[in-house]
Amino acid sequence: MLSNLAKKMFPKSLWVYHCNSGACNGCDIEILNVLTPFYDVERFGIKLVTSPRHGDVMLISGAVTRPTLPLVKRAYAAMPEPKIVFGIGSCTIGGNMWFDCYNVCGGAEKAVPVNYFVPGCPPRPEAIIYGVALALGLVDKKSAPVELKQMEFPIDMYERKKAWEERNVVYKLLED
Amino acid sequence: MWLTSKIKQVMMALTPGVVTLKYPFEPHPVPPDFRGQPSWDHHKCIGCGGCAAHCPARTIMVRDICQEIRLMLYDGGRCTYCGRCADVCPEDAITMTENYELATENKRDITQSMELFMATCKRCGRCYEHETTNAIDRMSMKGYRYDNLEMRAFIPVSTEHLDTALLEKTEKHKRPEK
Numbered sequence: 177m178l179s180n181l182a183k184k185m186f187p188k189s190l191w192v193y194h195c196n197s198g199a200c201n202g203c204d205i206e207i208l209n210v211l212t213p214f215y216d217v218e219r220f221g222i223k224l225v226t227s228p229r230h231g232d233v234m235l236i237s238g239a240v241t242r243p244t245l246p247l248v249k250r251a252y253a254a255m256p257e258p259k260i261v262f263g264i265g266s267c268t269i270g271g272n273m274w275f276d277c278y279n280v281c282g283g284a285e286k287a288v289p290v291n292y293f294v295p296g297c298p299p300r301p302e303a304i305i306y307g308v309a310l311a312l313g314l315v316d317k318k319s320a321p322v323e324l325k326q327m328e329f330p331i332d333m334y335e336r337k338k339a340w341e342e343r344n345v346v347y348k349l350l351e352d
Numbered sequence: 353m354w355l356t357s358k359i360k361q362v363m364m365a366l367t368p369g370v371v372t373l374k375y376p377f378e379p380h381p382v383p384p385d386f387r388g389q390p391s392w393d394h395h396k397c398i399g400c401g402g403c404a405a406h407c408p409a410r411t412i413m414v415r416d417i418c419q420e421i422r423l424m425l426y427d428g429g430r431c432t433y434c435g436r437c438a439d440v441c442p443e444d445a446i447t448m449t450e451n452y453e454l455a456t457e458n459k460r461d462i463t464q465s466m467e468l469f470m471a472t473c474k475r476c477g478r479c480y481e482h483e484t485t486n487a488i489d490r491m492s493m494k495g496y497r498y499d500n501l502e503m504r505a506f507i508p509v510s511t512e513h514l515d516t517a518l519l520e521k522t523e524k525h526k527r528p529e530k
Contacts, residue, residue: 307455
């Protein structure tokens with residue numbers, strides 16, 4: 177649904193504003209790597225702009241630290257509607273290793289609403305391209321929550337025990 | 353003269369040809385030692401909790417809801433993909449897959465939960481035996497653990513025996529907010 181909305185909202189090129197909210201520079205280098213001729217994202221009409229007022233898409237990298245929190249909020253408010261926010265890296269999703277740190281908000285979600293998450297530490301350039309392609313509706317989503325169970329309940333051992341107790345009750349009834 | 357040098361430049365630029373990857377339309381293989389999303393094998397896992405104790409981002413959480421059942425939750429949201437969980441696993445139940453295409457709009461999509469059946473020791477009543485030569489012994493957290501899975505909070509408290517009071521207490525635990 178969101179990809180359809182993105183197609184309608186952004187029929188032409190996406191202009192990307194890159195917002196570093198206290199990242200370690202790993203994700204920033206990968207974002208720059210995406211713009212190189214090897215991973216040419218200008219195929220999709222994606223262009224890096226330097227001002228949030230020109231951008232359609234915000235790429236946040238880094239867990240939002242306390243000094244950058246008002247700046248990130250201001251940059252988000254300065255972007256014209258409609259806008260999409262991409263969280264690049266694990267820091268933006270849950271805060272990575274600094275999720276409980278005193279100086280960190282614990283993810284970009286607490287500062288601005290994030291539409292798409294690209295996990296990785298840092299994510300590969302391909303993963304970032306995959307996230308953009310997912311937003312544009314070019315590829316299908318591959319991740320899904322996994323639930324593993326070692327054993328199905330109820331376990332027959334306990335059922336046997338219950339049956340055993342019931343049998344004892346029957347014996348007691350016979351005694352009376 | 354400038355024209356010949358420009359022609360030379362154009363020729364130099366043409367020799368490598370097209371280098372751009374056709375990535376989203378064609379798969380691109382990863383390098384051999386690449387660490388992608390970790391995956392659990394619930395048939396091999398013994399539930400020692402070594403991965404949870406070693407995870408630098410505290411992204412693997414353990415909760416013992418009763419004597420026999422241990423819940424383990426991996427939240428890919430704050431995973432560093434360092435591979436220490438796969439390193440420390442004594443049963444090689446964790447493997448780092450080559451899956452990196454994890455982009456999603458819902459961050460619940462990158463979680464893995466595992467429900468383990470823990471056999472009880474007849475002698476001590478504990479879930480597993482502590483050996484002095486075992487790698488498990490190096491863990492700082494021993495016994496029953498009650499992390500808050502809903503709030504994704506790691507609680508550094510464990511008890512020797514199953515404590516229902518502590519379980520109820522930690523169920524309501526909330527991460528400190530800034």
